[in-house]
Amino acid sequence: MARKLPSADVVLVGFGWTGAILGQELTDAGLQVVAIERGSWRDTPTDFAVTFAQDELRYYWRRALFQQPARETLTFRNNATETALPMRRLGSFLPGTGVGGAGIHWNGMTFRFLPSDFIAKSHNTQRYGADAVPADMTIQDWGVTYDELEPYYDKFEYLCGIAGKAGNIKGKIQDGGNPFEGARSRDYPTPPMDMVYGPTLFAAAAKELGHRPFPGPSANMSRAYTNPLGVQLAPCTYCGFCEKYGCGNYSKASAQTTILPVLLRKDNFELRTESEVTKINLDSSGKRAVSVTYVDAQGQEYEQPAELIILCAYQLHNVRLMLLSGIGMPYDSASGVGVVGKNYGYQITSSVDVFFDDKFINPFIGAGSLGMVVDEFNGDNFDHTGLGFIGGGYIAGWNTNGRPIETHRTPQGTPRWGAKWKRAVAENYLKSFSISTHGAVMSHRTNALDLDPTYRDILGRPLMRMTFDFTDNEHRMSDYLTDRAAEIAKAMQPREMKVTKRTGSYSIVPYQTTHNTGGAIMGTDPKSSAINRYLQSWDVPNVFVMGSTAFPQNPGYNPTGTVGALAYWAADAIKTQYMKNPGPLVQA
Amino acid sequence: MAPHNISRRNILSAGLAVGSASALAHLPSDAKTIAGEMPWAPGVANAPQSVTPGGYQFLSTNEAAFIDAAISRLIPEDELGPGAREAGVTTFIDRQLAGSFGAAETWYMQGPWGGGSKSQGYQTRLTPAQLYRAAIKAIDEHCHATFSGKSFAELQPEQQDQILTGLEKGEIKLKGAEAVTFFETFLQNTIEGFFSDPIYGGNREMVGWKLIGFPGARYDYRPYVAKHGEKLNLPPVGIKGRAEWTPRS
Numbered sequence: 036m037a038r039k040l041p042s043a044d045v046v047l048v049g050f051g052w053t054g055a056i057l058g059q060e061l062t063d064a065g066l067q068v069v070a071i072e073r074g075s076w077r078d079t080p081t082d083f084a085v086t087f088a089q090d091e092l093r094y095y096w097r098r099a100l101f102q103q104p105a106r107e108t109l110t111f112r113n114n115a116t117e118t119a120l121p122m123r124r125l126g127s128f129l130p131g132t133g134v135g136g137a138g139i140h141w142n143g144m145t146f147r148f149l150p151s152d153f154i155a156k157s158h159n160t161q162r163y164g165a166d167a168v169p170a171d172m173t174i175q176d177w178g179v180t181y182d183e184l185e186p187y188y189d190k191f192e193y194l195c196g197i198a199g200k201a202g203n204i205k206g207k208i209q210d211g212g213n214p215f216e217g218a219r220s221r222d223y224p225t226p227p228m229d230m231v232y233g234p235t236l237f238a239a240a241a242k243e244l245g246h247r248p249f250p251g252p253s254a255n256m257s258r259a260y261t262n263p264l265g266v267q268l269a270p271c272t273y274c275g276f277c278e279k280y281g282c283g284n285y286s287k288a289s290a291q292t293t294i295l296p297v298l299l300r301k302d303n304f305e306l307r308t309e310s311e312v313t314k315i316n317l318d319s320s321g322k323r324a325v326s327v328t329y330v331d332a333q334g335q336e337y338e339q340p341a342e343l344i345i346l347c348a349y350q351l352h353n354v355r356l357m358l359l360s361g362i363g364m365p366y367d368s369a370s371g372v373g374v375v376g377k378n379y380g381y382q383i384t385s386s387v388d389v390f391f392d393d394k395f396i397n398p399f400i401g402a403g404s405l406g407m408v409v410d411e412f413n414g415d416n417f418d419h420t421g422l423g424f425i426g427g428g429y430i431a432g433w434n435t436n437g438r439p440i441e442t443h444r445t446p447q448g449t450p451r452w453g454a455k456w457k458r459a460v461a462e463n464y465l466k467s468f469s470i471s472t473h474g475a476v477m478s479h480r481t482n483a484l485d486l487d488p489t490y491r492d493i494l495g496r497p498l499m500r501m502t503f504d505f506t507d508n509e510h511r512m513s514d515y516l517t518d519r520a521a522e523i524a525k526a527m528q529p530r531e532m533k534v535t536k537r538t539g540s541y542s543i544v545p546y547q548t549t550h551n552t553g554g555a556i557m558g559t560d561p562k563s564s565a566i567n568r569y570l571q572s573w574d575v576p577n578v579f580v581m582g583s584t585a586f587p588q589n590p591g592y593n594p595t596g597t598v599g600a601l602a603y604w605a606a607d608a609i610k611t612q613y614m615k616n617p618g619p620l621v622q623a
Numbered sequence: 624m625a626p627h628n629i630s631r632r633n634i635l636s637a638g639l640a641v642g643s644a645s646a647l648a649h650l651p652s653d654a655k656t657i658a659g660e661m662p663w664a665p666g667v668a669n670a671p672q673s674v675t676p677g678g679y680q681f682l683s684t685n686e687a688a689f690i691d692a693a694i695s696r697l698i699p700e701d702e703l704g705p706g707a708r709e710a711g712v713t714t715f716i717d718r719q720l721a722g723s724f725g726a727a728e729t730w731y732m733q734g735p736w737g738g739g740s741k742s743q744g745y746q747t748r749l750t751p752a753q754l755y756r757a758a759i760k761a762i763d764e765h766c767h768a769t770f771s772g773k774s775f776a777e778l779q780p781e782q783q784d785q786i787l788t789g790l791e792k793g794e795i796k797l798k799g800a801e802a803v804t805f806f807e808t809f810l811q812n813t814i815e816g817f818f819s820d821p822i823y824g825g826n827r828e829m830v831g832w833k834l835i836g837f838p839g840a841r842y843d844y845r846p847y848v849a850k851h852g853e854k855l856n857l858p859p860v861g862i863k864g865r866a867e868w869t870p871r872s
Contacts, residue, residue, distance in 0.1 A: 076655065076662050082669050087862050089840035092819035093671055097724060104731035113742055120739040120746055123731045232851040272843040283842065296661055305658040331654035395854045399837055400844040439818040439837045451791070452697040452810055453784070457834075461703055464835035465854070489735065542742040 037328055037336040043069040046327050046341035048312045048356065049348030051136020052595070053581035053602040055290035056191075057345050059264070059298045060606035064614065067303045069339060070347075071329050073311035074133025078291055083139075083281030088274075091438045095279040100140050102130040102349075109351060110487040113504040113540045115368065121490050121498065127542065128381075128549040129279065130349045134308060135290045137349060137549055138595070142278040142403030142435060143254030143287050145197045146592035147188050147600075149414040150181035150217040155477075155588055158415060159425045167425055171480040172508065173371070173378055175587040178559040178568035181217045184600045187607070189220055191599030192252075195288030196260035196268050198404075199223035199252035213249045213408070215416045228257045228271065228405050233396045233468040237432025238407035240526035246409045251431060252596070253404035254288040264297045275436040277403025287403065310337070313494060315344055315360040317575060324362075324578050330494065342617070343609070346580045353584040354484050354554035355499040363555065363565045363574050368483045368502065374565040374573075376485045378478035379501065380552040380589035383428070383509045385517040385537045387470045388444045389529035396468045399437030406433030412519055413591045414475075424511040428474030428591035430520045437464070444469065447533045470524055472516040473548070475591040479506050484554045504541050513537050550594050552586040560623075567621040569608040570601060576619045579605055671862065674718045674824040681721040681752060682713070685774070689759045690716055692776040696783050697813045705830045707817050715816030715825030716755075725752035747804055751812075758805035761797035762786065821861050829866040832859040 045061050047054045050072035062068050077083075083094075093099050102108075102125070110119035131137030151158045154176045159167050168174060201222040202212025209222075227250035230238075238248040255271040262268070271286040285292050298304055309332040316326045316338070326340040346353040357363055357375050366373035409430040410416060419425055436442055444467040445459040476482075487500040505513075517536050524532045558564025561573035570585055572578040581602050583594045612620050655662075679687055690713045700706035719725060727750040736748045749757060763774045766786065770778055775786060789795035790806040797805070816825030818832070820840060826832065832839050839859035847855055859866060 076657060077669075078662070081664055081667055084668050084670075085842045087668070087670050087840075089842060090671055090820055090862060092815055092823055096815055096819075098729060103729040105729050108731045111743055113740065117740065117743075118737075120737065120743045121731045121733070123745050124729075126744055229848045231848055235851060270845075272845055273848055274842045274844060299657060299661050300659065302659070305656060307654060307656050309654040333654070335654075394852050397847070397850075397853075397855060399841075400847055437837060439832065439835060440815050443814075443818075443835065452787075452813075454699050454701050457698055457701065457703060457706070461834050464837065490733065540740075540742050542744070544742070544744040 037338040039338045040340070042340040042342070043067055044341065045069070045343045045345065046071060046339055047345050047347045048327060049073070049136065049346070049352065050134050050290070050306060051131060051347065051349070052138040052290055052599060054136075054347035055294040055298060056599065056602040057347060057581065057606055058304055059294050060603070060610065062298065062301050062304045064610045065303070068305070069341070070304070070306045071310050071312050071327065071339065072134055072306065072308050074308065076134050076308050077139070077281070079281065079283060079285055083283050085283035088280060088283035089276045091440050094140075095438070096440060098125055098129075100131065100133070100279070100281060101125055102132045105493065107492045107498070109499045109501050110490050111501045111503070111543045113502070115481060115502055119487055119500045119502070122543050126544045127547050128551055129546070130351060130549065134306070138289045139281050139291070140279050141254075141595060142593075144404040144593040145192065145195065145252045145254050145596045147216060147219075148181070148590045148592055148597050149215065149416070151415045152590040153177045153179060153181050155426075155590075162415065163419060163425065167419075173478045173480050175378075175478075175556065175558050175563060177587055178557050178564070179604065184597075184604055185217065185220060187600040187603035188596060190603045191596060193224045194262050194264070194293050194599070195254050196224050196256055196262055197252050197254055197288075198225040198228050198257035200227050200250055202249060211249060213410050214247050215410045215413065223252065225257050225260055228253050228255060228402060230407065231273070231397070231400050231405060231434050232394070233398070233434045234405065234407040234432040236394070236468070236527050237470060237523065241407070241409050241523050243526050244522060246411050246523070248407040248409050251404050251406045251408045251433065253402065255402040255404055256286045262293055264294065266293050266296050268292055271402050273400050273402050273405070275399050275401035275438065278435060311494070312356065313359070313496065315356065315362060315578065317361065321361065322575060324575050342577065343613075344578050346578065347582070350551045350554065350582050350584045351484070351499060353580050353582055355486075357555055357565070357580070358486050358499070359496060362572055362578055365485060366483055368481045371480055374555070374561070374563065376483050376554055377565070378553040378556050378587055379482050379484050379503055380476045380478055380586060381503060381541070382476055382548050382550045382589055382591070383474040383505055383513045383537050384547050385472045385513050385520070386535045387517065387520045387524040388533040388535070389468050389470070389524050389527050390444070390446055390463050390531050391466045392530045395465050396434075397437070397465060398434060398442060398468070401434045401436045403435055404433070405435065406431050409523070412516055422511070422515060424508045424515070426475035426477055426508070426512055426591060428472055428512070428516050430470060430472050430516060430523065432468065432470050434468070439464070444533075446531050470520045472513065472520050473591060473593070474509065474513050474516055476505070476589045477508050478553065478588040505537070510537070550583070550589065552583040552589040552594060555580050555584045556587040557585040558587060567619070569620045570605040571620055573619075573623055577617065579609065581605065671822060673822040673863065674714065679714075679717045681725060682717045685763070686755070686759050687713055687717070688774070688776040689763065692783060693787065693809070694813050696780060696787055697810060698817055704834050707813050707825075709827070710817050710825050710830045711827035712813055712816035712825045715819070715823055716812050718824050719812060720752045720755055726750055745804065747801060749800065751808060754800055754805055754808060758797055758800040758802070761799055762790070764798065765795060822863055829859040829861060833866075
């Protein structure tokens with residue numbers, strides 16, 4: 036029997052990036068906020084101190100910081116003719132758990148999406164004709180524009196102290212920045228990171244080909260920074276342990292290093308850890324959420340009533356919680372009817388490795404978002420006429436790490452073990468580099484999420500079922516990007532190169548990216564979207580849903596910048612509109 | 624909604640992050656309420672635990688002989704330096720199989736079971752410890768039958784390579800274990816043992832890191848960022864310090 040607790044103004048379900056942002060903004064507005072997080076408390080000096088943070092086996096290969104499939108996972112299949120089977124161990128993506136969420140173990144690549152990304156459907160049909168978007172490609176406009184989000188991108192970047200170089204300030208193109216980006220109101224809060232050798236070679240080759248490379252916008256600090264909340268971050272030491280690791284040095288923006296030291300001291304905020312929300316309870320009309328049920332580590336159930344319930348968990352969990360709670364109509368991919376679970380998206384990646392005889396790249400001098408980026412082939416920055424696909428991605432020379440279990444590049448044709456393998460690894464480790472492509476995934480009618488009919492989690496709830504594969508659009512686009520990357524690789528004049536295209540069906544096994552999107556998308560019409568332009572549920576207006584859950588399709592950039600901007604955008608709407616007049620902010 | 628406060632509970636435990644990685648990471652502890660301040664526990668850290676020295680904790684003598692022989696083929700000792708066996712990878716694998724990894728403690732291990740497509744990944748019901756045990760037994764049986772009574776460890780290096788290649792390609796069928804799944808797990812664990820921090824029993828005296836030039840668990844490379852293209856010759860350090868300080872186990 037659930038123990039009923041005194042009511043709160045706001046309950047946040049999950050306490051990572053978006054939970055911390057909403058907590059900070061809504062407590063500032065005077066609301067009493069309770070955050071409920073399934074994982075444990077963790078912080079820099081106790082859980083990933085510099086004295087032991089650089090431990091590849093423990094943190095990546097033994098998954099110390101991530102969601103454990105034993106407690107919760109999902110089932111997966113490439114298409115509806117297959118039986119979905121559980122993802123028994125993590126592979127393709129690494130959802131977080133615990134305070135700070137996946138924002139603890141991200142790389143820190145903090146992009147903005149292009150203005151045209153937010154109007155992908157109308158923009159592409161306008162430029163290339165209605166046939167450019169096939170019937171089963173279920174892309175939509177977002178219902179919010181780049182210009183509307185710009186102040187909130189800015190706010191997130193200044194919270195984090197993002198290191199970068201503007202390419203477009205108020206419409207004026209800036210040398211050295213990304214000339215394709217939407218206009219920004221001011222430059223980044225901190226200058227770009229100091230560039231290491233590999234990205235420098237990459238950028239020089241890209242320039243030779245006429246591209247305009249720019250430093251990747253980075254949440255790894257290029258210098259000491261004090262953010263608007265008064266929280267301090269320290270200069271990055273280029274240790275090469277960002278993605279999959281916590282930063283021991285307060286050099287990577289996360290909830291812990293930018294917000295929590297202020298938020299946790301507030302009287303009107305409370306965090307409950309090791310407490311998993313299992314359901315959002317609705318009243319008899321089904322149009323109002325009254326409470327959440329959660330279970331603590333000992334199995335005790337609680338009911339926490341609240342006026343406003345905000346889903347701040349990882350994208351996959353937000354969608355599953357909506358399905359388990361009956362918020363919004365579940366999506367049926369056969370008929371295309373329904374909204375919750377619709378337009379699941381991912382990203383498509385490939386790489387071109389280059390091997391040198393005489394150039395020491397020293398890959399271990401790295402950082403998560405240390406590199407140079409070419410944006411000529413992202414979004415609609417180039418003419419797609421006759422190419423047979425829409426969308427794009429960036430090509431980058433990142434130098435994220437030299438962690439040897441993960442990163443030991445060998446030339447084409449090297450055996451996978453034995454004396455030849457050993458020699459190839461020894462000869463190439465210090466003198467090789469990788470160019471990567473990072474491409475969009477357009478939504479497709481059959482790429483979707485629903486509840487699995489067979490498998491259950493440790494609490495007895497149905498697992499979510501993911502049905503996903505890359506379509507022709509992704510493969511054509513990724514092949515095109517990879518060919519462009521190979522041109523840059525060739526211009527770097529390596530001894531040899533290895534081109535690895537993404538072929539065949541999507542596999543859940545090899546790590547690709549933790550950029551899962553969609554499933555409760557934002558939009559302008561309740562028939563085709565689960566939440567409105569303020570991330571508010573169309574069906575249950577006192578429920579808001581944060582995160583990349585809202586992305587109608589997945590553009591060619593890393594998502595966190597947009598996740599942060601959308602959280603501030605929604606928080607502002609709650610503060611300035613919803614609190615004055617609780618109810619739907621958009622009339623259906 | 625009017626702003627209001629509710630009564631606060633201040634339940635903070637100074638010991639919340641004490642303990643070994645394997646103990647803490649996989650067991651839920653008590654739910655906590657955090658309010659009013661940052662939970663700050665000075666001098667307390669969730670530091671990793673080194674493997675304990677001494678004999679094998681999981682592997683039998685025969686199994687250890689198989690591992691010794693097989694990892695000597697996967698990463699052999701040669702003119703470039705020590706191989707996986709010399710680096711202590713057998714001890715590494717033993718301790719991994721004896722611990723949380725061997726028991727698949729963090730994996731989803733509920734049924735129903737059934738093979739799927741390659742895209743769907745690992746679907747065997749065996750834990751890694753069970754997989755090694757079943758596969759090594761079956762491989763030695765295969766070797767006995769094929770090479771007149773000899774175990775894998777007793778074969779010539781070329782014959783051992785032939786067996787390993789047969790497992791890798793799935794051409795050898797094993798009783799009670801899937802050959803490719805075993806081979807992939809084994810190869811991955813061997814590479815892990817060769818390149819992970821020496822506290823886990825492999826990469827003894829940092830021979831894996833020295834082979835390739837990885838400086839190890841260093842935390843500050845700022846003095847080297849601008850040294851474009853230079854060979855740096857930085858000696859490796861581990862979580863417990865320099866290679867010379869590593870006790871022999």
